[in-house]
Structures are given as structure tokens and as C-alpha cells.
Amino acid sequence: MEMSNNNNNNNNNSVVSIAIAVVTARAVIALARALILDWLRSKTGVFFTILFPIMLMSILTLVFEDDNDIDLYIQNNDVNNDGTPTELSNALITTLESSVLHIKHISKDVDVDEYVKHSSKRVLVIPDGFDASLRAKSIEARMMVMLSTLDLLQEQSPTDNDNDNYTDNDSYNDNDARSGVIVPGREGLDKRLDALRNGNYNYNYNSSVPRLLLVADSSRDRGHEQVQSILMSILLRFQQSAIDAPEILAIDVDDVSDIKPVSGKANYYLPAVLAAFIMTNGVLGTSGIAAEFKRKGMLKRLMSTPLSRSQWIVANMLTQTVLALILASMMISIAVIAFNTSPPNAISIVVLAIGALCFTGLGMLIAGALKEPHAVTGASNALAFPMMFLSGVFWPLDSMPEYMQNIAHVLPLTYFVDALHASMYSSSMLNVLQSTSILAVLTGAFILVGSYLTRWKE
Amino acid sequence: MEYAIEVFNLVKRYSSRNVVDGISFSVRRGIVFALLGPNGAGKTTTIEIIECLRTLTSGSVYVLGYRVGDGRDEKEIKRRIGMMPQEFRALDKLTVRENIELFSKFYDRHRGIDEVLKEFDIEEYSNVRFERLSGGLRQRLGLAISTINDPEILFLDEPTTGLDPASRKQIWDMVKRLKNSGKTIVLTSHYMEEVEHLADEVAVMSKGRIVAMGSPYHIASRYGTGRRLVIKGYSRSRALTELADSNNTVGDALILNMDEYSSNKSSIPITEIVDIAIRDGLEVQFRNPSLEDAFLRLVGRMDDEGRLLDSRTEQI
Structure with missing residues (x-):
């Protein structure tokens, strides 16, 4: 009887757990869907989230074609x-x-x-x-010229029969050749050529270039x-x-590139611009939504429902990930069709998602750390725009002063650009893993701190 | 359970200041309870603690028997309450229906969307985006969303602020219907007329404390200025000018507190004063005690910008 009651309790607990999970997932999906719809129905939102990045990538590709x-x-x-x-x-x-x-x-x-x-x-x-081999090769080249000259002379010289004044007793030896003694007649030429060919000039004719x-x-x-x-x-x-x-x-x-052969500047700008706008959408979008919800009192309205803080955070992450994938699919399609770039692989989709989560976490962190909605917007802008210019998006890192390069190496966007670039064009998993793992660690840190700072009760 | 809300010695401290300073009150089930007070009195903080939106410093609060501050109990409270903030806002680009649907997904059990649309008379706007709604329609949508989970307690924070009289009347009717359906309603408002019209019980807050509590009539009678006789243009009557002094005149109006005046046996009877005024062709008004009078006497006089000047000052 007691065992039967325990079984019933366990079954009831399981049913309750499943019901809670369903409601939790339903609330998250509904909120994410609403946020995405709200964003996509905004003309300015669509322009700055999707169309502007595509335009920028196209412009950069075309403008810097002849750099x-x-x-x-x-x-x-x-x-x-x-x-x-x-x-x-x-x-x-x-x-x-x-x-x-x-x-x-x-x-x-x-x-x-x-x-x-x-x-x-x-x-x-x-x-x-380099110096020694170049000199050796130079001498070799000169000797080859001499040989050619001698060959020519040989062809043009009279035969032995024509050379009445020369006998075997008057032998022409190697020393004569080296000393530059000119012995007339075909035999003299032959011996001279043999001396050259036999290497009696102590020269290696097979020296490398x-x-x-x-x-x-x-x-x-x-x-x-x-x-x-x-x-x-x-x-x-x-x-x-x-x-x-x-x-x-x-x-x-x-x-040294282990990257597939590609053509066109879009290969350089596609991952860079994609990463930059996923960053700005993540940071500015997430902190912007949080600031707007605070300012309009909508956050309090949500807080008064059974929606939990973690559901709010997950819904925001889902929203930004979906928007990032929409942006990526459109940009990549245009880059492939118009600029003949290579289509991305499955790994780059994973990197895109990690990047979207990373910057959503960063946006959450800013929104959680700052109380005033205006301060949230200002701080997000102050962080996002310098990051865009310091992370190798528009120009290579090496063209910047060293201290700026040092700053770039602590910015998550630098690793996102690298990871995205490597995942889209590299055949080496090591390259992808290096940047992606750093990005993933930063993502985890931002999400944890952002979640901790997000207040669901004042 | 008789009470929907019970508050015991509630304190909320920010820095070294008690914004809510040890208040206690109870709200019976099925009534409209109004919390009144000037800006900074602590009423919003009190309401938000009850709604589980703010932490409390000390004291205890029970909502429908569940304890505020306990994580599991707070989830239950949130399932059973609804709230409409002042100037309700929703997602601008979503339609009325989509916004209601969104909130419905946060509850394990909820009412039908069409039922709610119909109840608050916003069916014809169901496909209109929130950004295109007028202020009155936005508040009606806010009210509709606050009832999507069929709550037992409804918190309405200044629900008619900024609305035109027609829209205000519509909201009042809807609140009355909700009350009649058995819901407990907690209301804050700046409109005394609204509180008098809707509330069964009122608590007046000032500087973090409750300074009066009871029915609107009780508070108006006890703390108001009593019945008053107002005669406009008294200076045109020689007899009435002799009665006037700086304590009972405002401009060209003579204002007599009838209860106080009648207790003075040596003065001219009220009926005679009224006869003189009518004979001299002056305008005569009798004013009953009002909640507004009581409110102003309790919490102080305010200037044109709503700033408190002094407390418990006699108002004319």
C-alpha cells in the first residue's frame, strides 16, 4: 500500500515536472517570438539589423577591390x-x-x-x-656563357686536317687552358672544352639557384x-x-593559409562585418530591449507574472541568436551569389550562435550592472563602437599601433572575427578551436555575470 | 480566508530612510481597496512589495495566505494576481491579440483570448498594433491583460491618469464589473472622485505611515472640514460683511463651517444668513464633507505643482 502511494507520488512529481518544463519552454519561446516579431516589424530595426550590414559588406568589398x-x-x-x-x-x-x-x-x-x-x-x-649561393650561381652562369662561346668557336674552327702546324707532340694541357693560352686548331678547342666540362676549373656546375x-x-x-x-x-x-x-x-x-582557395574581397569582409553586426545587435539589441522595458515599465509588468529571470534571459538569448542567424543567412547568400565567396560550413553556424550568445551575455551584463536606462544605452554604445574599430573588422590588426593591438587581444570581437573567419574558410580544426574556445569561455563568463546582475526584484 | 492581503509592521528602508515605516493593514476579499497619498508617501513601494516586485526590510506580508519573500510562495502569488501599471505599455509592433497571447503563455492556466477581448470591448481592435491605440484603448488592453490569468487580486496603479472623461468612465465601469465578479481590487489613484466612486475602503499614507483608514465616507466625515455654507459676492451685503474676517473668506466668498458656527450661540442663525444672502441676490451653496478635504487635511496642503507645503492645515 505504502509502495503504491510512493509510486503515485513519483508519477505525480514527474507529471508536475513535465508540466513545468512545458510552461517554461512555452513562455520562453513566446517571449522570444514576440521580441523577434516586434524587431522585424520595425523598419528602422530591420534596416540597421539586416540591411545595413549587407550594404556595408557590399560597399567595403567593392570599394577596396583595388586597394x-x-x-x-x-x-x-x-x-x-x-x-x-x-x-x-x-x-x-x-x-x-x-x-x-x-x-x-x-x-x-x-x-x-x-x-x-x-x-x-x-x-x-x-x-x-643567399650571398654565397647567388655568387656561385653567378659564376656558373658566366661559365655557361663562356662554354656557349667556346662551343660556337668550335663549330666555326677548321678541322684537324686543316691544322697542319699542330702535332700530338705539342700537347695542350689543362694548365694551358687555365692559363688562358690560346692554342689554335680544333684539337685545342676540344681540350679546352673538356677541361671546362670536367670541372678542372674547380667549379660545381650543379649549384642550386x-x-x-x-x-x-x-x-x-x-x-x-x-x-x-x-x-x-x-x-x-x-x-x-x-x-x-x-x-x-x-x-x-x-x-601559410590552410584555407580553401577563394577569390574576392568579400571573403575578408564577410566574416568581419558579420561578426561586427552580430556584436552590435547582441550588445545594443539586448541592452536596448532591457533599457526600453525598464523605461516603459514593461519589465515590472513581466516581473509580476510567473515568468522567471532565467526565462527572461534565455528568451533574450534565443532572440539574438535567431536574429544573428537571419542576418548571417542573408549576408552569406548575397556574398555567395554576388561576390562568389564560398558557402559556410556547419561549424561556422555553431560559431555564429556562440558569438550571438557571447554578445547577448555582454548586453545583459551592461543592462544588469547599470540601473538607469539611459546609462545602459550610453555604455553599450561606448563599448560596442570602439570594439568594432579595434578588433580587425575594417582593417588588419597589424596596421594598428602595438598598444591598440594589445587592447584588441582582450576584446571578445577579435576572437569572434578570428573564429568566424577560420570556421568559414579554414580546413584546420586547430585554428577554429583556438579562437572559438576563447570565445566560448568569454561567453560563459558574460552569461554568468549578466545573469547574476540581472535583477528580477528591486 | 477572510483577508486577501495582510500586512504586519512592514518596513522598507533605503539608505537610512524608512520609505515605508512600520505599516499594518488588511484587505478583505472581494472589495476595492484604495491606497491614497501624495508623491513619496510610500504607497507604490508598499504595493510593489505586495506584488513581489520589491524586497521588504522587515515585517511580514501575506497574499491569499502565501508569504511574500518566500520563493515558492511568491510563484503562487504571481499566478494568482494581476496588475496594471500606470500608463500601460506593451510591445509596440505587436497587435492587441498578439500582446494578450504573449501574456497568456506565462501562465499554466489562462482565459481564452476571444473571451477577454470581448469582455473589455476591444474585439474590433484585435488586429491593430499597440502603437496605434489611443490612451483609453491602451488602458483597456492593460486591464484585459491583467485579467488573462483570471486573478483573485487585481492591482491597478492610477488606471485612469491622463484619460478623457469618457474613457475614465469606461474604465470605472469595467473595474466595477470585476469587483462584482468577486475579485479583490487594490487601487491607487490621484483622483479623489475616482476613489469615492470605486473604493470600499481607503488607507491614506503620508511619509511612509498610514494616517487614516476606513470607508471613504468615514474618512471624509471624520477628517474632512464638515458641512460648509458658501456665499459668493458677500461684500455686496453690508450685514454679511460684518461677519467676515480673514479666517472665513477666500476672495469674495464667505465660507462658514456650519457645525462650528451653529455651536456659537451669540451669532446670527444660519437660516437668517441664508435669507439675507438670497434677498441681496447672492449665490448660496451648501457643501458636504469630501474625501479630498479630508485627504488635504491629513497629508497637507499642496502647491500648484503638487509639492507638500504643510500638514494638517485647515482647508477652505
Whole structure:
């Protein structure tokens, strides 16, 4: 009998729990739906939430199609024992500095691949031994010229039969060849050529071509192709003027990007603008709703119903996530159709959702920390707009002063831009995970603090 | 249970100031209870504590037997009460129906949307967005939403402030209907006429304390100025001018407190004064004690901007 009562109690508890869960979910969905509808029916809301970001992305893509970003960083590994550049590496740098390229230098201790991956700068690496190998190759080239000349002379010289004055006894030896003694006749030419070909001039004809290395990240570096072609033409001039020999210098390109080959500036601006507007919508939208609800007394009206604080918070997060996904789907569709970008994968959708939650949490935090509705709006603007300009949205971080770069690395938008960029175009999960995990930690912190500060009773 | 609300020694302190200073009162079920007081008297704080919107510093409050301050009890209270704030606002871009539907989702049990629309006579506006509603319609929607959960207690905070007389009358009728359906209504208002018209019981608050409580008639009779005789243009009558002094005149009106005047045996009888006034062609009025008089006597005189000048001053 007692056991039967216990079973009945357990069943009743389960039914009550399910009923509470249903009401909870129903209230959250209804509030989120209402907030979304209210937002989407506002012409200004739709314009600034969805249309303006799309317009901005399109404008940036079109305006900066012909940008002139021609910075080139140089890492010179070819130095003398006293640390000064070798003669030819210095000559090459001087030539580059006198060109249209903006030359900057980085230390030889820097890991160039990592440097380029994190900064999106492009770096020309002058390898150790560049001077020596360039000289060797130069001599080789000159010797090849001589060989060609001798071959020509050989073809044009008379046969042995024509050479009556020359006998086997008057042998022509290697020393004669090296000393430059001119022995007339076909045999003399043959021996001279053999001496050259046999390497008796102590020269290695198979010396390798000195190779420079241009390291760039094609997915983020909008001007790398332009710089590469400028570099090729400068190097051609350099080798002709400095060495006076053709085709002895080569340049390799190392694209450190593990990102799928893409074309168009929209690949750069799409994740950046998307992240920026998800940030502003999250921070300004959430804090704006909270401020408006406070100012109009609607928050008190909601507080007087069974709706709980956590339901209010979750409904706001759901609202901003849905708005972020609407914005993302429209922007990505336009970028794919109009600017030929690659469509995003499932991971980027997850990153988008985490970003939306992160900035909704930040908006909640601001709204909870400040009591006055006007202060909430002001503080949100004061935070959102500098963040947009300091997080590499409109220009690369490396173009900013170092102290600003340090600030950027504590801003969540920097990690959101990186995570979104990597998730949309990177094939390396490590890249995605690095930024996404930092973003996720910040998201958790903002939501926790924001929830704690959100008052449901005064 | 006889009482819908019971408040014992309620204190709410901000910094070192008691905004609500140890008040106690009870509200019987099924009545309209009005809380009156000037700005800053503590009535909104009191109401919001009862609505579980503010914490209390000390004392205890019970709503329908549930204790305010207890998390689980507060959920029950919120399921069973409705509230309409002053100048009700809802989501601007949502229609009347959508706003009612939204609030209905917060309750496990609620009334039908159409039923509520019909009861408050807003069916024809059901598809109109909130932003396009007039002030009167907004308040009617607010009232409709406050009853969506079929509450046992309804809190109305200055429900007719800023409305035209016709809209005010409509709201009054609706409040009366709600009272007649058995709901307990707690009302705050700046309109004495409204309180006299609707309230069964009144508590007057001043400086965080309750200074009077009872029926409107009781308060008006006990704390009001009594019956008064008002004669306008008295200076045109020589006999009446002899009665006038600075204590019983305002402008060209002679105002006599009839109870006090009649107790003075040496003066001219009231009936004779009325005869003189009528004979000299002056306007004569008899005024009964009003709640407004009592209110002003209790909480003080206010200037044109509503600021308290002094307390318990005799008003003419």
C-alpha cells in the first residue's frame, strides 16, 4: 500500500515536472517570438539589423577591390658573423626599399609561418647563404656563357686536317687552358672544352639557384598577389643590374593559409562585418530591449507574472541568436551569389550562435550592472563602437599601433572575427578551436555575470 | 480566508530612510481597496512589495495566505494576481491579440483570448498594433491583460491618469464589473472622485505611515472640514460683511463651517444668513464633507505643482 502511494507520488512529481518544463519552454519561446516579431516589424530595426550590414559588406568589398596594400616585411637570415647583412642580401634589400613596396623588417628569430598566420602580414625570407649561393650561381652562369662561346668557336674552327702546324707532340694541357693560352686548331678547342666540362676549373656546375621565400596568408592578405608580381619584376631588375646574369634568382611562395582557395574581397569582409553586426545587435539589441522595458515599465509588468529571470534571459538569448542567424543567412547568400565567396560550413553556424550568445551575455551584463536606462544605452554604445574599430573588422590588426593591438587581444570581437573567419574558410580544426574556445569561455563568463546582475526584484 | 492581503509592521528602508515605516493593514476579499497619498508617501513601494516586485526590510506580508519573500510562495502569488501599471505599455509592433497571447503563455492556466477581448470591448481592435491605440484603448488592453490569468487580486496603479472623461468612465465601469465578479481590487489613484466612486475602503499614507483608514465616507466625515455654507459676492451685503474676517473668506466668498458656527450661540442663525444672502441676490451653496478635504487635511496642503507645503492645515 505504502509502495503504491510512493509510486503515485513519483508519477505525480514527474507529471508536475513535465508540466513545468512545458510552461517554461512555452513562455520562453513566446517571449522570444514576440521580441523577434516586434524587431522585424520595425523598419528602422530591420534596416540597421539586416540591411545595413549587407550594404556595408557590399560597399567595403567593392570599394577596396583595388586597394593598394603593398607592405612587405623582410626577414634577412643571410648575415655576416658580426650580424651585418651580407653584401648581396643588403643590395637586394636596398633595391626593394627603393621600389614602390613599403619595406619593414622582422627579426630572424621570428617563426615566420606563425607570424604570418597570426598577423596576416606578408614576409619575404632571405635564406642563410643567399650571398654565397647567388655568387656561385653567378659564376656558373658566366661559365655557361663562356662554354656557349667556346662551343660556337668550335663549330666555326677548321678541322684537324686543316691544322697542319699542330702535332700530338705539342700537347695542350689543362694548365694551358687555365692559363688562358690560346692554342689554335680544333684539337685545342676540344681540350679546352673538356677541361671546362670536367670541372678542372674547380667549379660545381650543379649549384642550386638561390631561392627567396615569400610567406603570405592568401585568405586574409588582400594584396599578396599584387605584391608578388611587383616583387618578381623587382628581382628581375636586381639580378640583371647587380649580377648581370639572367635567371639565377628564384622566388618561392609559401601560402601559410590552410584555407580553401577563394577569390574576392568579400571573403575578408564577410566574416568581419558579420561578426561586427552580430556584436552590435547582441550588445545594443539586448541592452536596448532591457533599457526600453525598464523605461516603459514593461519589465515590472513581466516581473509580476510567473515568468522567471532565467526565462527572461534565455528568451533574450534565443532572440539574438535567431536574429544573428537571419542576418548571417542573408549576408552569406548575397556574398555567395554576388561576390562568389564560398558557402559556410556547419561549424561556422555553431560559431555564429556562440558569438550571438557571447554578445547577448555582454548586453545583459551592461543592462544588469547599470540601473538607469539611459546609462545602459550610453555604455553599450561606448563599448560596442570602439570594439568594432579595434578588433580587425575594417582593417588588419597589424596596421594598428602595438598598444591598440594589445587592447584588441582582450576584446571578445577579435576572437569572434578570428573564429568566424577560420570556421568559414579554414580546413584546420586547430585554428577554429583556438579562437572559438576563447570565445566560448568569454561567453560563459558574460552569461554568468549578466545573469547574476540581472535583477528580477528591486 | 477572510483577508486577501495582510500586512504586519512592514518596513522598507533605503539608505537610512524608512520609505515605508512600520505599516499594518488588511484587505478583505472581494472589495476595492484604495491606497491614497501624495508623491513619496510610500504607497507604490508598499504595493510593489505586495506584488513581489520589491524586497521588504522587515515585517511580514501575506497574499491569499502565501508569504511574500518566500520563493515558492511568491510563484503562487504571481499566478494568482494581476496588475496594471500606470500608463500601460506593451510591445509596440505587436497587435492587441498578439500582446494578450504573449501574456497568456506565462501562465499554466489562462482565459481564452476571444473571451477577454470581448469582455473589455476591444474585439474590433484585435488586429491593430499597440502603437496605434489611443490612451483609453491602451488602458483597456492593460486591464484585459491583467485579467488573462483570471486573478483573485487585481492591482491597478492610477488606471485612469491622463484619460478623457469618457474613457475614465469606461474604465470605472469595467473595474466595477470585476469587483462584482468577486475579485479583490487594490487601487491607487490621484483622483479623489475616482476613489469615492470605486473604493470600499481607503488607507491614506503620508511619509511612509498610514494616517487614516476606513470607508471613504468615514474618512471624509471624520477628517474632512464638515458641512460648509458658501456665499459668493458677500461684500455686496453690508450685514454679511460684518461677519467676515480673514479666517472665513477666500476672495469674495464667505465660507462658514456650519457645525462650528451653529455651536456659537451669540451669532446670527444660519437660516437668517441664508435669507439675507438670497434677498441681496447672492449665490448660496451648501457643501458636504469630501474625501479630498479630508485627504488635504491629513497629508497637507499642496502647491500648484503638487509639492507638500504643510500638514494638517485647515482647508477652505
